[in-house]
Amino acid sequence: MRIALWGFGAMGRGIATALIQSDLIKLVGVIDRDPSLSGRDVGEILGIGPYGIRVSDSPEIIRKVNPDLVIIATSSFVREVLPQVEFAVKACSNVITIAEEMVFPFYTYPDESSYLDDLAKRYGVTILGTGVNPGFVLDTLIIALTGVCLKVERIVARRINDLSPFGKTVMESQGVGKTLSEFEKGLRDGKVVGHIGFHQSIGMISRALGWRITRVEEERRPIVSKVYRETPVVKIEPGLVAGCEHLVKAYMGDKCVIEFYHPQQVYPHLEGIETGDYIEIYGDPDIKLAIRPEIPGGKATVAIAVNMIPIVLRAESGLKCMADLPVPRSMLSCWR
Amino acid sequence: MRIALWGFGAMGRGIATALIQSDLIKLVGVIDRDPSLSGRDVGEILGIGPYGIRVSDSPEIIRKVNPDLVIIATSSFVREVLPQVEFAVKACSNVITIAEEMVFPFYTYPDESSYLDDLAKRYGVTILGTGVNPGFVLDTLIIALTGVCLKVERIVARRINDLSPFGKTVMESQGVGKTLSEFEKGLRDGKVVGHIGFHQSIGMISRALGWRITRVEEERRPIVSKVYRETPVVKIEPGLVAGCEHLVKAYMGDKCVIEFYHPQQVYPHLEGIETGDYIEIYGDPDIKLAIRPEIPGGKATVAIAVNMIPIVLRAESGLKCMADLPVPRSMLSCWR
Numbered sequence: 001m002r003i004a005l006w007g008f009g010a011m012g013r014g015i016a017t018a019l020i021q022s023d024l025i026k027l028v029g030v031i032d033r034d035p036s037l038s039g040r041d042v043g044e045i046l047g048i049g050p051y052g053i054r055v056s057d058s059p060e061i062i063r064k065v066n067p068d069l070v071i072i073a074t075s076s077f078v079r080e081v082l083p084q085v086e087f088a089v090k091a092c093s094n095v096i097t098i099a100e101e102m103v104f105p106f107y108t109y110p111d112e113s114s115y116l117d118d119l120a121k122r123y124g125v126t127i128l129g130t131g132v133n134p135g136f137v138l139d140t141l142i143i144a145l146t147g148v149c150l151k152v153e154r155i156v157a158r159r160i161n162d163l164s165p166f167g168k169t170v171m172e173s174q175g176v177g178k179t180l181s182e183f184e185k186g187l188r189d190g191k192v193v194g195h196i197g198f199h200q201s202i203g204m205i206s207r208a209l210g211w212r213i214t215r216v217e218e219e220r221r222p223i224v225s226k227v228y229r230e231t232p233v234v235k236i237e238p239g240l241v242a243g244c245e246h247l248v249k250a251y252m253g254d255k256c257v258i259e260f261y262h263p264q265q266v267y268p269h270l271e272g273i274e275t276g277d278y279i280e281i282y283g284d285p286d287i288k289l290a291i292r293p294e295i296p297g298g299k300a301t302v303a304i305a306v307n308m309i310p311i312v313l314r315a316e317s318g319l320k321c322m323a324d325l326p327v328p329r330s331m332l333s334c335w336r
Numbered sequence: 337m338r339i340a341l342w343g344f345g346a347m348g349r350g351i352a353t354a355l356i357q358s359d360l361i362k363l364v365g366v367i368d369r370d371p372s373l374s375g376r377d378v379g380e381i382l383g384i385g386p387y388g389i390r391v392s393d394s395p396e397i398i399r400k401v402n403p404d405l406v407i408i409a410t411s412s413f414v415r416e417v418l419p420q421v422e423f424a425v426k427a428c429s430n431v432i433t434i435a436e437e438m439v440f441p442f443y444t445y446p447d448e449s450s451y452l453d454d455l456a457k458r459y460g461v462t463i464l465g466t467g468v469n470p471g472f473v474l475d476t477l478i479i480a481l482t483g484v485c486l487k488v489e490r491i492v493a494r495r496i497n498d499l500s501p502f503g504k505t506v507m508e509s510q511g512v513g514k515t516l517s518e519f520e521k522g523l524r525d526g527k528v529v530g531h532i533g534f535h536q537s538i539g540m541i542s543r544a545l546g547w548r549i550t551r552v553e554e555e556r557r558p559i560v561s562k563v564y565r566e567t568p569v570v571k572i573e574p575g576l577v578a579g580c581e582h583l584v585k586a587y588m589g590d591k592c593v594i595e596f597y598h599p600q601q602v603y604p605h606l607e608g609i610e611t612g613d614y615i616e617i618y619g620d621p622d623i624k625l626a627i628r629p630e631i632p633g634g635k636a637t638v639a640i641a642v643n644m645i646p647i648v649l650r651a652e653s654g655l656k657c658m659a660d661l662p663v664p665r666s667m668l669s670c671w672r
Contacts, residue, residue, distance in 0.1 A: 018486055136484055140663060144480055147643050147664025148472055148636035150354055208665040283666070285632045291625045299621050300484035307483050327476060327663050328483025329544040330619070 001309060004029035004062055004093070006084055007073035008037055008045070008055055010167030010233070011098055014302035015071055017046055022332055025309065029065040030055045059084070062091045068313060071305055072097035076173065076196045078109045082116070085127060089119050094312050095127045098305050102129030104139070104200035104321050106207070117319040126315040130308050130322055132300035133159060134197030137277050138260055139204040140322040145279065145287050152209060152283040156259045160275050163243055164231045164266040165298025174244045174264055175222060177234040183222045183241045194220040194246035195262045202250045202258055208323045213258075215251040220244055223265045231266050242266055307331050337645060340365035340398055340429070342420055343409035344373055344381070344391055346503030346569070347434055350638035351407055353382055358668055361645065365401040366391045395420070398427045404649060407641055408433035412509065412532045414445045418452070421463060425455050430648050431463045434641050438465030440475070440536035440657050442543070453655035462651045466644050466658055468636035469495060470533030473613050474596055475540040476658040481615065481623050488545060488619040492595045496611050499579055500567045500602040501634025510580045510600055511558060513570040519558045519577045530556040530582035531598045538586045538594055544659045547593060549586045557581040559601045567602050578602055643667050 003025055005016055012032070019027040020043070030042050032055050043051030062070060070088040075081050078101040085102075088095045105113045120127045129135065138157055146152050163174060175183040175192035186192030199216065206213045225242035229235075236242050243265025250258040268275055276292040311325050322328070339361055341352055348368070355363040356379070366378050368391050379387030398406060406424040411417050414437040421438075424431045441449045456463045465471065474493055482488050499510060511519040511528035522528030535552065542549050561578035565571075572578050579601025586594040604611055612628040647661050658664070 132484060141480065143665045144477065144663040146666035148468060148631050148639050149666045150635060150639045150642075150668055152666045210667070285635050287627060287631060288629075289625065289627045291623060293624075295484050295623060296621045299486060303484050303486045306486075323663055323665065325662060326660055327480040327658070329479045329659065330482035330485045330488045331546070332486055 001025045001069070001313065002028045002065070002067045003309065004031070004065060004067040004070045005073065006031045006059065006070055006088070008032035008034070009073065009169065010165065010298065011301055012073040013046055014298060015073060015305055016042060017048070018302055018306045018332065020048070020051060022306070024331070027051075027053060028067050029053065029061045031057070031059055031061060033057055059087050062088060062093060066091070067093050069094040069096060069309055072099065073305070074099070076100045076169065078102055078105050078112055082112055085116060086119065089116070089123050089125055089127065092123050092125060094125045096305055096308055096312055097127075097129050098131045098301055099129055100131060100134055100196040101200060103131060103134040103197060104204040105129065105319075106321070107203040108199050113319055120319055121317045124317050126312045126317055127319045128308060128312050128321070128325070130304050132295055132297050132304060134200040134204070135322055136300065136304055136328070137295055138197070139201040140328070142279055142281070143205055143208045143323050144327065145281055145289065146209060149281060149287065150284045152281055154257050154282040155205065156280040156282070158261040158278040159294060160263055160268065160273065161294040161297055162266065162268055162275055163264045163297065165296065168233045171234045175241050176243055176266055177236050178241045180222055180224065180241065187220055192220070192244065194244040195264055198246070198248040198260055198262075201260070202248070204321055204323055205258060206250070211252060211257060213250045214253055217249045219247045223263060225271070227270050229267045229270055234266065236266065303330070303332070304328055337361045337405070337649065338364045338401070338403045339645065340367070340401060340403040340406045341409065342367045342395065342406055342424070344368035344370070345409065345505065346501065346634065347637055348409040349382060350634060351409060351641055352378060353384070354638055354642045354668065356382075356384070356387060358642070360667070363387070363389060364403050365389065365397045367393070367395055367397060369393055395423050398424060398429060402427070403429050405430040405432060405645055408435065409641070410435070412436045412505065414438055414441050414448055418448055421452060422455065425452070425459050425461055425463065428459050428461060430461045432641055432644055432648055433465050434467045434637055435465060436467060436470055436532040437536060439467060439470035439533060440540040441465065441655075442657070443539040444535050449655055456655055457653045460653050462648045462653055463655045464644060464648050464657070464661070466640050468631055468633050468640060470536040470540070471658055472636065472640055472664070473631055474533070475537040476664070478615055478617070479541055479544045479659050480663065481617055481625065482545060485617060485623065486620045488617055490593050490595075490618040491541065492616040492618070494597040494614040495630060496604065496609065497600055497630040497633055498602065498604055498611055499600045499633065501632065504569045507570045511577050512579055512602055513572050514577045516558055516560065516577065523556055528556070528580065530580040531600060534582070534584040534596055534598075537596070538584070540657055540659050541594060542586070547588060549593070550589055551587040553585045555583045559599060561607070563606050565603045565606055570602065572602065639666070639668070640664055
């Protein structure tokens with residue numbers, strides 16, 4: 001399987017490392033617009049010695065290397081990745097993207113979704129958005145659990161996670177490292193968005209269950225750090241923002257049917273906070289699930305993006321979501 | 337969707353109730369060989385008033401009512417359900433069966449599996465074996481969780497459940513209600529088999545992960561009751577067997593890669609035992625999941641059998657397993 005990678009930030013580098021370590025896959029091209037990376041050997045940037053592929057600043061490399069699939073790890077947003085997805089599809093390549101908004105774009109970007117679905121079918125390829133969340137914890141996993149329920153009345157889930165493995169893009173969108181007033185300003189001007197994915201997870205669940213959501217309420221609050229925290233991309237002095245506490249409630253009429261609580265911050269254990277994923281399904285039967293510690297965001301996003309490759313290559317063409325495809329599985333786990 | 341049901345025991349009746357309660361599905365035929373049921377109205381047997389369909393003692397009813405899909409809930413074993421599956425397929429009907437051995441028959445019954453796969457393809461229908469376990473807890477759910485792993489080295493899982501909702505077939509195969517010496521004799525002559533499904537779950541996981549299992553070790557021990565326990569189908573005096581503690585280990589060479597512990601008994605809480613499903617995946621990252629109490633066996637088997645109907649109707653033809661199909665979901669959860 002010949003794979004190209006578009007985007008060589010924190011997630012892209014993790015994906016590249018996983019691809020290079022696999023015997024089943026060949027990484028045949030890397031694209032990044034950062035001029036400081038252009039022309040450099042991918043393996044040398046990763047610190048694993050020369051690999052023989054250089055970072056290209058132009059997507060034209062895709063037409064040259066003709067990969068089976070392009071993994072796009074450049075942005076969280078449909079409007080930003082759309083031209084990239086389009087370019088890859090027109091080069092007859094399948095696409096996996098970790099853009100959060102692409103995990104279930106059908107309700108939030110219906111026109112763009114129809115366009116991409118048509119385009120993918122015309123070129124006979126498959127497009128999938130995935131990631132740990134959205135993409136797994138608060139949607140695919142919940143949907144799978146409802147499969148053993150005769151009835152589902154309400155879903156409540158909490159993801160209490162550590163944001164530290166992520167790169168600058170995510171830190172910016174979560175307001176990490178900002179002062180309180182910068183955070184508030186960021187919320188107002190749309191630069192601090194908190195978790196990107198609630199609407200996608202709610203969309204995927206509601207379509208799977210045949211629910212018609214009538215209203216969604218959201219709230220975002222700053223998590224102010226009491227201690228010094230530092231990641232490779234951000235430094236947080238006490239009093240600055242370490243993350244964003246993001247809540248969402250989805251209603252059918254007057255009844256709240258989905259409730260997600262997702263406080264995201266870097267190194268929560270520095271203030272004694274235990275991380276975990278908690279899912280409660282109320283129906284018949286009730287199901288109460290806990291994963292402790294949480295499924296780690298960075299690693300799991302890298303893993304699921306790579307693990308979905310063989311499933312996407314075998315899928316029917318079109319724009320798909322995780323709930324349309326066979327259950328994910330570790331394709332990298334062949335134990336030697 | 338027009339569904340026929342073959343087998344009107346404990347599980348069959350649960351499935352019939354769920355089908356009758358759904359607006360999306362019409363139950364169009366019921367078959368059971370029990371002469372005391374034959375000719376009686378299905379709804380009256382269920383205690384919900386007349387439904388207008390009578391239990392038939394002959395599978396010929398399938399050819400008459402021409403269902404989209406037949407649910408087979410008659411036996412746990414491939415050799416016993418094979419002629420029934422064959423009959424339904426030859427009537428151009430899709431099949432879902434809760435026969436445990438049918439959840440992943442490819443390794444244990446390779447010839448029968450090839451035959452059924454060919455037959456299903458010839459008739460353009462899909463055959464699926466499913467259930468709570470095998471079918472979900474110790475296979476589909478584990479496989480889905482490995483999807484967020486870069487590497488999986490070892491899987492350890494425990495299912496500590498309550499067997500009381502099940503019917504006579506399951507009680508017999510678990511040795512419930514027997515004396516210790518009857519239990520031991522049952523083990524020797526193959527009538528007490530403990531959990532049916534370990535080999536299927538191990539098969540499904542190992543195929544999904546690309547593992548080659550070289551050896552499987554099993555152990556079965558009686559769970560002797562200290563207290564009186566009673567279900568609609570069995571009475572257990574203190575000193576009699578309340579269930580079977582079944583362990584299995586699967587190896588690749590010298591390394592134990594899958595370890596399942598599954599003590600099954602009726603009403604474990606009568607002796608203060610907390611039920612739950614526990615999955616530990618060791619790899620990169622490790623994942624530790626707990627579902628407390630356990631996903632209840634009877635209800636969840638009924639639910640997943642019914643919930644898979646639309647997925648099976650849309651699937652490509654052939655003999656499939658849960659890992660081949662899109663993630664399950666509650667099709668019965670439309671909240672009104």
